[in-house]
Amino acid sequence: MIINENLEYAVIGKFSYGWPDIQELRNLIPKQCELKGECKIGLLSNRHVLIRATLLEDYVHLLSKSAFYITQRNWSFPMRTLKWDPMFNPDEETTTTIAWISFPSLPPNFFGKETVFSFAVAVEKPLQVDMATRNQTRPSCARVKVEVDLLKKFPK
CATH class of the missing domain: 3.30.30 (Defensin A-like)
Incomplete structure (x- = not known):
């Protein structure tokens, strides 16, 4: 089911201090995180987005940095990335x-x-x-x- 739902290379983006509109994030994240393949981005909770990468290279890249800074109109939003897990709970930190x-x-x-x-x-x-x-x-x-x-x- 994970492969059928394109979750094999899924990553969670966590915004602790606000974030741009989800429509804008769909454009900003691939460019500013320098993703090479396609990805789908959706709102997961009030602080988390689900990023469904299509390439292993993008998955590794997203998880390899401690934080990305998503910039919009002279404002920078730190986004931490976490490995997605089917049992993801937004109230718990990943291990x-x-x-x-x-x-x-x-x-x-x-x-x-x-x-x-x-x-x-x-x-x-x-x-x-x-x-x-x-x-x-x-x-x-x-x-x-x-x-x-x-x-x-x-x-x-």
Whole structure:
């Protein structure tokens, strides 16, 4: 159902100090957050909007920054982004975030995306390798961006 409803790459935008009209947000967010694909934006609650991105790249980008500043007529509205969850409750903070994990001293023959992802899945859901890992320009360390639930126990 999540895929059928285009919620696979859904993100919540949280505005704590007011926000522009929803119609204007539909134009401002894709441009000012530098989204590459299409997205649908709808009002979720009195402070939250649901952003349904169509590209994994946009999903990762939205969750990777601590805040975006949506500017309209010389006014700036901070928007924090949170991972959407089917059990989302606007009165509770999310425990999921995005983090980089590193694999120092990993032999270069293990730098392929699939291999790095297979290591990263021990921590949580891998999303993307960094450019230096992908291009193999930093053979001393591989890095991968993962979704992490901060309440879960991390492996050693």
